Structure formats: structure tokens, C-alpha cells
Amino acid sequence: MLDKNGIAKRIAKEVKDGYYVNLGIGIPTLVANFVRDDISVEFQSENGVLGMGPFPFEGDEDPDIINAGKQTITTLPGASFFDSATSFAMIRGKHVHLTILGAMEVSENGDIANWKIPGKMVKGMGGAMDLVASAENIIVAMMHTNREGESKLLKRCTLPLTGVGCVKKIVTNLAVLEVTKEGFKLLERAPGVTVEEIVKATEGKLLVDGDIPEMKI
Amino acid sequence: MLDKNGIAKRIAKEVKDGYYVNLGIGIPTLVANFVRDDISVEFQSENGVLGMGPFPFEGDEDPDIINAGKQTITTLPGASFFDSATSFAMIRGKHVHLTILGAMEVSENGDIANWKIPGKMVKGMGGAMDLVASAENIIVAMMHTNREGESKLLKRCTLPLTGVGCVKKIVTNLAVLEVTKEGFKLLERAPGVTVEEIVKATEGKLLVDGDIPEMKI
Amino acid sequence: MIKKTIANVKQALHGVQDGMTFMLGGFGLCGIPENAIAELVRLGIKDITCISNNAGVDDFGLGLLLQKHQIKKMISSYVGENDEFERQMLSGELEVELTPQGTLAEKCRAAQAGFPAFYTPAGYGTEVAEGKETREFDGKMYVLEPAFKADFSFVKAWKGDEAGNLIFKGTARNFNPCMCGAATITVAEVEELLPAGSLDPNDIHIPGIFVQRIFQGEQYEKRIEQRTVRQRV
């Protein structure tokens, strides 16, 4: 079973040379720490920066330089700042190659819900609706089940949607899955996790085809 | 009867304090030379400059700093450069207060034609269609008649239109006219020009109400 | 040069009234018009509709206006860091229109640039698209979103000049440029107000034509929401 860093580490392997990548708040933010350093990647944050670097050294924080999670950040050589309209031009115009974001629920046809629990909690969609409606490649980082042990990989989302039929891949604490026309296709098991455990934790249609390898991270 | 400079001089009186003004190619360009220097005005050129100044001194021409007429220009303190999309955001968004442009024909309901003579001549509309479709205040600078002595102030334009019902005022070599719901309203006569001459030179409906003063320029 | 300089925040807010719609720049607490917000609190303007990506935190930014119940309606994309906001929203005290962030930015830009509406894929198939016109282009579905209409835009820049030209710093730029010229009156506050001619015309982010009033803010707290650092080795 993976912890948050494990999920981020596995997702980092999906990041390819030459990719511009948008990382959502939470686990996705951690992905930057695990990307191979022999490939060239630039991180975009929708509040208006391309070429994000690591957190600043203590005392170097600049209130005018933050990421979409409102965290103080630094920039790398080749970075640029821009306004919100330009930022979403990058996203909507498919110039950002990969979006990695969290989810409360994902359905077997690739719908995603991650911004609202009616009557209980409303964070807002932020840039997520624009990202999922536009990106060619969307990977979701999430826990396979909620605190009550109920599956978050469903036949149909029960919460208000963020986007329809858009999720391509899901990396959870238990597995790596691809969203196909037939449902969730199991690609890899987390270390020490059995196929049965994944089947049990998945409410939506799960395709298990042959031997499922344990993921290497 | 006015010459080109006279027309420009008369139009300059329409330019008010605090106006952003777009000047078309030809006579309109000359207007800048005659604006009172005790008022604050900024000239916008749709190729991407606000705060245009006079032509450069000989030897100071910069090929990267031109106006929409492709003439070398200078900028004044407070000037800015921007791209074409932003330039037309200024125009379409009604941030430019006054547009002054030339015309081949104007009709009594405010239509204007100035970009094409089918089969004969095609200059293109440039920014004129955007300007006339957007500006609150459009003044046309033109000769009252063509070389054959035929009126260019018509009941209906015969040439392909640039915009419909948009012209507010016209300054010609003979007169100043306002476009009203009832037709061209004669406001002023050029020095030495009689009302009869203007009536004769105007094909569209001309409203002559009382004594028509001679213009002061 | 058309001068846009205004002496202070009081004069800059001349004309604001109860019930108006305001745009406010900033992302979280980054690049917010601190001085204009403080003055709106002081003036006690009520029943405001605010268009702003976030609503500040409980005790800073737009949170100050929320605390005093001066806001009738918020149009935002994200409200995750403000408990009072969430409480007022869930209790129904506060009307909230949640809008995808890119749509929010473009609704401002559309108002600035004279576009009445635009088609965006964001929100298609979600409750955001409910009651809105949808349309297919090249096999993909889009939602028609109208431009915003607002009375005042309050934006914050780093440097500005007498002509109203603005330069922003870092990610404090965010929504500020799109909101300039997107309301009837745009009020820009800057950290440093310079004479015309001080800024290179090539470096200007927002030309002064989009700004009606500009003033130098008295002071800026620039509070950091999430101070994240790494240790020096």
C-alpha cells in the first residue's frame, strides 16, 4: 500500500521529457519532488507562473511569488510570469501536456468529482474544471477508498461533477488504473496489495486481464 | 473651401480633453498637428502603440516604431506598446473615445464605405471595420465630391460597406454635417462656401435648418 | 498624456455605492488591492457583489468585508481557505456563484475587450453549465458564458505611472490585468507611483487606457497564506 509520497512517486514516472505539467493541490504537488532529473519538464501553476522551482530557503520567501496552493515558491531559469487569462489560454489551448489532480470520486467512464459535497463542504472548482475540460492527458491522484472504507472508484459519481469522461489514468494507494471504454483497467498493484483487495475496493467495473504486475517505484 | 489641412484643423476642434483617439490613414493623420496643446489627448494606433508623438528627427527613425500608416513615429512620455489583440480590445471595448477616418462614401443613415471598389481597387478594411463597429464617436474626414464632381454623401452607399449606421459626424472640404435620423444635418459651411453649393454637392437628404454659420478654424 | 493620478484611496473610491458590483484582483492574498478593500470596509458599503477569484482569509483580504456582512454575493472560483465564507455560504446568508477559474478570467477579459460572451469547454456536463447554452464545435462541447458587467474594478500593481500604465510583479499579476478596463471605472493601486516616462513603453503590462484612477497605496502588508520553505543545508 502506498502513502501519499508513494503515489506521487509513481505518478512522477508518467511525466515525460518535454512535458509542461500542471500539478493540483495536495498529493499532485508532491510529484515535482520525484521527477527524474535527466529529463526536461516545466511546471505550470494556473495562478500565473511557468518554470516553478522548489520552495524558497527560509527568509527568501516572497509574498508575490506563490503557486496555486498559495505556497511560497521559487522559479527556475527560463521561468515566466503571466496573467490568469494567459494562464488558461495555455490550459484551454492544450499547451499544457499533463494535468495531475486529486479527486473525491472517479467513475468508470472517466467522470471526476472534486469540488463540492452538497450541504457539507464547498471548496470551489478553482481551475480544475478548465483543466479537465481541456487537457489531453489527465492523471488522478487519490486514495482508493474513503475513511469509511467505501470505494471512490465508482460506476457513477454521486457528487457534483468537475468534468465528464476526461480522466485517463488513476494512481491510488492500491493500484494504477487506466480508464477505458469498458471500465477501469487494472495496470499495476501497489507493493504488497493483492488483486482481490483492489477488486474489493473498487465499486466501478474493473477489468483484470492476466497477471497484474506489482508497481516499481 | 477647405484643403486637407483645413479639414484636419476643423476636426481637431472635436477632440476633447481626456480623449483617446484613433486616427486613420490620410487626412485623419494630420489632425494630430492641430489639436490644442492645453488639453490632454493620447493617440492610439491600432498596430500597437498608445501615446504617439510627432515624426522622428532625421536620423532617429526606428524601423520598429511605426504607426498604422507604416510611417516612422516617436512616442511621448506615458506611451505603451502592445500586441494587436490588446489593441483591438481597446477599440472593441470602447476604451478609445474617438475614431477619425476617411471614406469613399457615406450614406444619410451613417453607413460608410472605404475599403473596396469591386473589380477595380481593393485596399482592404484594415482596422476600419473594427473601429466603426465599436467606437461611440466616429468622425469622417472626406472630400464632399469625387473627381467627377459627384457627391460622396449619398442616400445609400453604392460601394461595399465598412460599417452600418455608425458615422456620427462628417467634415468635408465644404461643410460640417451631423448624421441624424432624418439625414445629414448641415452644421457649418466652409469659408466662402454657400449653402447652395453644399446642397448641390449632397445627394443624400440634407437638412438645412435656419442660418448656417461659417466654420471657425 | 492623460493623467490618472488620484491623491489617495478616499478619492479613488469616489462614487462607490451600496448594491454595486466590484471586481477585485488577486489570487488568495497575493496581489490584492489592500488599500481599496480597507477603504470599502471603512466606508461600510453594503450589498456588494464581488467578482474575485478567492474571498481572502477570515481576517484579511475580502474576509474583512465578509466579516462585516457587506457582501451580498460572491462570484469566485475557490473558497477553500475561508471558514467564515463557507459558513455564510452553507447557511444561505451569502449568495455564491462558483465559476471555473479560467472562465472567471475570461469573463473579465471579455468585458475588457468588448466581447459579449464566449464559448468555453470548462464546466460542460456539470452543474456550472445548467441553464446555459451549450454547443458543439469540431466534435467537442462548449458552454456559452457571458462577459461580466461591473461598476468598479479594484486592481493592485507593483509600479505605475501618471498615465495609468501598470507593471505587476511575479504571481501578484494574476487576475489584475484582466480586470483592468473590465468595469465602468478601474481603480489601480500601486506600490510605487512614478512620473510619466519612467517606465519603458515596452515593459508595460497594462496600458493606461484601461485605468481611470491610479494612486499609491499607503502601505502593504502582503500577508503570506502558506509559508513553505526548505531548510538551508
Add this chain to the structure above:
Amino acid sequence: MIKKTIANVKQALHGVQDGMTFMLGGFGLCGIPENAIAELVRLGIKDITCISNNAGVDDFGLGLLLQKHQIKKMISSYVGENDEFERQMLSGELEVELTPQGTLAEKCRAAQAGFPAFYTPAGYGTEVAEGKETREFDGKMYVLEPAFKADFSFVKAWKGDEAGNLIFKGTARNFNPCMCGAATITVAEVEELLPAGSLDPNDIHIPGIFVQRIFQGEQYEKRIEQRTVRQRV
């Protein structure tokens, strides 16, 4: 940092083919991609559709491609300074789609920003709107204009860096920024190509994400179309 540097114009134009659609920046002869145009002439690429505000003059800029009859169709707003262009157009040798200048810019920007189409008031009631959808918003009529689709964008900037970031100079900016990222491949040529980190992230006009290839142009003639001066007193 994702490196976009290409050794020379030859490599920068790798993949261009007969029958393709190109966007070319510039206004008149100001800010045109001189090196890319020269290479297109040299390569003899035919049946091109060119999206460019103007068509150069008889013996420079796109005029060079017109002379050799390499252009099948021009999409422009103004052609007033090019006799050969006017001749080919009136004779029917050249297909021409005249488009209002602001519409031309926005059709580029729409392609860059992922908008399928937009409503503009420009051209309503004229032959430009013939056959196009029109629509009323708030009592004013608008024309629906689709985004451009192009294979290559050729733009010219003043300074650029290895990451593809661009800074333009003066009015040589014009259509160049809107065309970046508006075609499948954007090729930027610059007067000065610098290492990443040389440009202030705050000053960049076009972030490198919109540019696929960047090279330093061998030389720039920068011909002036209308040399207008005043006499020194």
C-alpha cells in the same frame, strides 16, 4: 527548462510542405519573420495559405513569395501597398480573404487560447459577414468568427531565450504574440538569443510554452516602408 533552440532557419522550417497554412507575424514590413520568409522562398514551397495582416511590398516580405507565385491564398486585412498583390487578386490568380484587423488578431488568439469561435461586432452588415452566423447581444449585432487553424506560425521577436520565451520591441510586436501557439508548430526567430535565465520572468511577453522552435536570425534588413521625419530646427 525545456529547450527550444534550433541551430538555424533550415532546421527551424523542418516539416513545411506544399499546401500548408502558415501564420506570419508583422504589420507592413515591421516585425516580419525575415529569415523564415527567405527560407520559404528558397525552399520553393507552393500552394501556401498565408495568414498575415499584410502581404509585404513588391520586393520584400511576403511580396517575395507572391512574386514567385508560391501563395495560393492570402488571409489579410490590408493590401494597400502592394501592386503585385492587387494585380494577382483582381486577376483571380490569387485567392484572397479579407478580414477585419481586430478579427484577424482575435482569430489567432482564439486558436492560441483554445476558443473555437467568438462573436465580434466588426463586419456586421457588410460582405465580411455574408454566410456567417449573426446574433444579438444587448441590442447590438455580432458576427460569429471561427478560430484559425494553421500548420506553422512564423513569428519574429527582439530577444528570446533557450526556453522559447520572447520579448518584442516597439510596434514590431503587433500580431506576433497572438500567433504564438496558434498553429501546430510555432517557429520564433529573434535578433538576440540568450541563455535561459537571462530574461527577467516578469518582462516576458510570450512564455516559451507557446513556442516550439527558436533560432537567432542571421541578419535583419528591417526595411522602412514610409520614412517620415521632421527637420531639426
